[in-house]
């Protein structure tokens with residue numbers, strides 16, 4: 001059954017805070033573009049405020065050619081990134097997307113990310129629902 005999540009957008013100065021029926025997203029931000037690179041990374045905190053497990057199965061943005069959910073993993077003593085096809089959150093669980101951990105990996109960024117810019121992301125869940133939110137570009141210096 002398709003559940004329509006009603007979005008309540010509460011926008012303080014920072015952080016941007018999005019609440020859906022069963023998902024709460026806060027502290028969404030994007031790394032300022034590094035000159036000479038065309039990849040980017042988006043971060044946020046997501047909480048499953050519902051009573052059943054939810055799974056992130058994909059993401060979308062107009063800001064880049066492609067986007068994937070990634071995680072950093074240690075392999076053979078090397079820090080590598082891998083695509084996460086499905087990320088499950090138990091009821092009540094919070095996962096923080098942050099540098100060195102989970103991130104939204106953007107390939108082929110269309111416009112350089114400058115501090116203060118807004119980037120819109122959409123997360124897709126295994127039940128067919130999705131949630132959209134804005135992230136603010138922050139300086140990394």
Ligand SMILES: [Cu+2]
Pocket residue numbers: 070071081082103104105
């Ligand atoms: Cu990555």
